[in-house]
Amino acid sequence: MAVLKLLRAPLKYIQGKRALLNFYEETKDLGSSYLFICSNSGYKNCHAKIEKSFENTDCKLHFEIFKGISSNGEIERMRKIARDEKIQVIVGVGGGSAIDTAKATAYYEKCPVVVVPTVTATDAPCTGLSVIYNDDGTFDKYLFYPRNPEAVIVDSEVIANAPVKFLVAGMGDALGTYFEARACTRTDSPSLENGGISLSAMALCELCYKTLLKSGYQAKLSCEKHLITPALEAIIEANVYLSGVGADNGGLAVSHSVYNGFTALKECESTMHGSLVAFGTIAQLILENAPRDEIKEVMDFCYSVGLPITLKEVGVTDEERVHIAAEKACVPGETIHNLTGDVTADQLYDAILTADLLGQEYFK
Ligand SMILES: [Zn+2]
Numbered sequence: 001m002a003v004l005k006l007l008r009a010p011l012k013y014i015q016g017k018r019a020l021l022n023f024y025e026e027t028k029d030l031g032s033s034y035l036f037i038c039s040n041s042g043y044k045n046c047h048a049k050i051e052k053s054f055e056n057t058d059c060k061l062h063f064e065i066f067k068g069i070s071s072n073g074e075i076e077r078m079r080k081i082a083r084d085e086k087i088q089v090i091v092g093v094g095g096g097s098a099i100d101t102a103k104a105t106a107y108y109e110k111c112p113v114v115v116v117p118t119v120t121a122t123d124a125p126c127t128g129l130s131v132i133y134n135d136d137g138t139f140d141k142y143l144f145y146p147r148n149p150e151a152v153i154v155d156s157e158v159i160a161n162a163p164v165k166f167l168v169a170g171m172g173d174a175l176g177t178y179f180e181a182r183a184c185t186r187t188d189s190p191s192l193e194n195g196g197i198s199l200s201a202m203a204l205c206e207l208c209y210k211t212l213l214k215s216g217y218q219a220k221l222s223c224e225k226h227l228i229t230p231a232l233e234a235i236i237e238a239n240v241y242l243s244g245v246g247a248d249n250g251g252l253a254v255s256h257s258v259y260n261g262f263t264a265l266k267e268c269e270s271t272m273h274g275s276l277v278a279f280g281t282i283a284q285l286i287l288e289n290a291p292r293d294e295i296k297e298v299m300d301f302c303y304s305v306g307l308p309i310t311l312k313e314v315g316v317t318d319e320e321r322v323h324i325a326a327e328k329a330c331v332p333g334e335t336i337h338n339l340t341g342d343v344t345a346d347q348l349y350d351a352i353l354t355a356d357l358l359g360q361e362y363f364k
Contacts, residue, residue: 003188006195009245010115010126012151015237017228020049020116020155024057027151030112031088033060037078037102039094040065042118045158046093050116062087070100073135078105089114095166096122100130104143112150118158119166120236122173122273125152126244128193144193148248152240156228159236164223165272170239171216172274172307175298176281177243178209180335181250183284189338191251201249208242211235213297217304254284254329254343257336258352261329267315268325271308278307279314282355287343299358309359311352322352 014026027034036043036050047063054061062085067074082090082105090109092102093116106113117125124130128148132140159167182205184190185197211234219235222228258280262268268276282302285295299309308314316322326345329336336343 003190003194003196005198006191006193007198007200007249008128008148008193009248010148010150010152013126013241014151015154015156015233015240017156018049019153020046020158021053023050023116023153024053024059026153027089027114028057030114030150032058033085033087034062034089034091035078035082035085035087035105036061036063036091036093037066037098037105038063039098039118042094042098042116045118045161046116046155049155050093060085066094066098066101068097069133069137070097070104070130071133071135071137072140074101075104075108075132078102079109082109082111087111091116093118095119096124096131099124100132103130103145103149104132107143107145114151114153115149116153116155117240119162120154120159120170120239121166122170123244123247125149125154125240127248129248154236154240156233156236160223160226160228160232164220167223167235167239168220168305168307169272169274170243171212171235171305172272172276172278172302174208174212174239174243174274175301175307176252176255176277177246177250178205179281179284180253180255181205181246183253183288183340184251184338186340187338189251189253191249193248195249197250201246204242205246205250208238208246211238211242213301216301220305251338252335253338254287254336254348255280257329257334258283258325258348260334261325261327261348262314262316264324264328265316265321267317267321269315271314275308276314278302279309279355282309282358283348283351284339286351286354287339287347295358299362303362309355309362311356313359319353322349326352
């Protein structure tokens with residue numbers, strides 16, 4: 001039987017300047033005792049507005065500063081707080097790790113989860129999965145949930161005040177969305193949620209790419225100066241909603257396998273997820289032998305917002321090291337195999353080096 005089409009998304013998505021002042025109003029139907037799992041900066045930048053929204057209510061609020069990564073130990077610690085204090089709603093306030101910890105805690109304790117992203121660097125806020133680590137920091141597993149978060153609330157003021165590098169990395173992650181989904185539809189590969197790819201999901205992915213091209217550069221300029229413009233609002237929505245829901249329901253291909261591959265290289269440790277996804281997208285287009293205009297459009301975009309188009313920019317100076325990354329990107333089970341034809345590590349190596357050559361032309 002053919003795979004059934006599937007479309008999943010957060011129940012509610014709220015975005016705008018000072019949106020956190022509406023926190024209580026938007027979540028009051030979920031319960032009356034809240035555990036906020038916050039990163040340090042998430043707490044600092046959000047708690048005053050959140051608390052203000054609860055003024056004159058008798059809800060119970062517990063703010064807990066989250067330590068480091070979404071590890072099993074940290075999830076256990078949060079679950080204990082949730083049980084001891086009879087928490088009804090779990091909220092993640094911060095970047096990917098705080099959000100992943102909150103999602104996992106809510107899942108195990110059977111509570112609804114609300115997500116307040118304080119940066120827009122990844123797809124974590126809207127998706128129905130978490131990355132879980134062991135206590136020593138090594139990767140443990142992906143945890144897939146039966147549903148997506150009950151609500152995602154993005155305060156544009158918080159995003160505009162966060163370092164611009166997170167916005168740019170988020171655009172890199174968002175850049176892969178359309179091309180990866182397109183590759184999956186060509187081979188009838190399933191989405192991240194293991195469903196068939198719907199027309200609606202594909203429309204979100206396409207809009208994601210168009211929005212990046214239209215508003216990416218302006219949004220970057222706005223964010224650098226902490227200015228909130230329609231372009232910045234558009235990119236926040238592209239990075240958080242279109243990219244997250246798009247990837248969840250559209251599937252992944254080469255871009256994300258290239259990211260996974262490059263995590264094998266020490267010299268790429270400080271390169272952000274989205275930067276590698278963007279560079280991986282160029283490699284994917286080369287493997288697909290995409291039209292020259294399309295490759296140029298993607299590379300022009302990357303260059304304009306400061307996403308990497310050369311190996312040097314992702315931290316690699318020795319071409320031979322790319323073999324290691326290419327091998328890791330092509331292990332069985334990697335999403336690179338959703339591409340038409342069977343991509344081998346050698347083919348990927350050649351595509352990555354070709355991407356680098358094209359990229360170098362921009363700096364001549
Ligand atoms: Zn990603």
